Amino acid sequence: MTNTFSILVVDDEPDNFDVIETLLSEQNYQLHYAANGKNAIASLDAFKPDLILMDVMMPEMDGIEVCKRIKANPEWQIVPIIMVTALNSKSDLANCLNAGADDFISKPINSVEMRARVHSMLRIKQQYDNIQALSEIQSNTINILESTLNELRGTLSSRMSHELNTPLNGIMGTISLLKEDIENMDILEIREMLGWVDDSAQRLENLTKKFLLYLELESSPSRQQSFKTAQTKFSSDTVISTLKSYVYNLKRSKDDLVFDLENAEIAISDRYLLTILHELVDNAVKFSASGTIIKINSQVVDNMFNLSVHDLGRGMTKEQVERIGAFVQFERKTYEQQGIGLGLRIVKKIVELAGGIFAINSIYQQQTTVNISLPLRS
Missing domain, CATH: 3.40.50.2300 (Response regulator)
Incomplete structure (x- = not known):
């Protein structure tokens, strides 16, 4: 001893x-x-x-x-x-x-x-x-x-089951209705109900893919090595077409998007670049009113590719910005929205693994700008 x-x-x-x-x-x-x-x-x-x-x-x-x-x-x-x-x-x-x-x-x-x-x-x-x-x-x-549980909105324990059960219940309920009364339905009713099933299935699929991507990024420290060899072309025409189609599927007008883009060859895979674009635009759409402008800008400065997404939505406080993390959603009781607060955490992790910089500038109840910097292809 x-x-x-x-x-x-x-x-x-x-x-x-x-x-x-x-x-x-x-x-x-x-x-x-x-x-x-x-x-x-x-x-x-x-x-x-x-x-x-x-x-x-x-x-x-x-x-x-x-x-x-x-x-x-x-x-x-x-x-x-x-x-x-x-x-x-x-x-x-x-x-x-x-x-x-x-x-x-x-x-x-x-x-x-x-x-x-x-x-x-x-x-x-x-x-x-x-x-x-x-x-x-x-x-x-x-x-x-x-002590922090009351502040965490959309935590894995309190939100994941809800986000999984909602589309599952939609699928199971619709299938049950079809099984019970399909003989008495016309083809338009059946198509409409199958549309409900399809929407729920897509929502479930998106949630599952997002969660698996999060686990992939968080559980593999060696993944940073793969970022050093990845590369893709940021093409303004392709990005504009992709994001306009994406917001249309989110029931938002394509005219709400305003672009000022510079082409570049960046050190990141197509998959992760698309994830970044979709998550940032998805948050801008989710937290701003239809008819307000969402600006997507990109430019090359000092051998870094800078991308920003700006919206005139409800913004975040300084404390909320500091607590961006997995399974966190703010003011969920006031503003109902789907999701588990995972999108920005995924973007931040991808940017960090790529050797870039992630930052948020926001004015509460007025606007938010998410800025990311990614290294150019060597």
């Missing part, structure tokens, strides 16, 4: 303390002495013992009573007590154990037995302390997590 352990010896005979001190002198122990039970109890806070060696036969308050009082205090219940006794009947030993003693040593004291029992009790105490420390760390972690 490398730690210095505090041992309190309680005995009305000072000579007995000298004997114990001699027996344990070669060990890494700090010994303290109390001449009676009252002094022992009073000195607990000062000595903070890891172990107590208690003589049973003492005047005024015997060792069994002192042991009971110490063990009745929750603060000291975990401190092992070894009773040192000349008594050897089974009833006497039973009284010691019933009082809360953890072990006992019979007089006359055997040096080998003394060192072995002290060592054993201190090892148990150290293991308990280690477990207690770990428990406190876990408790503090849980408290921190619990």
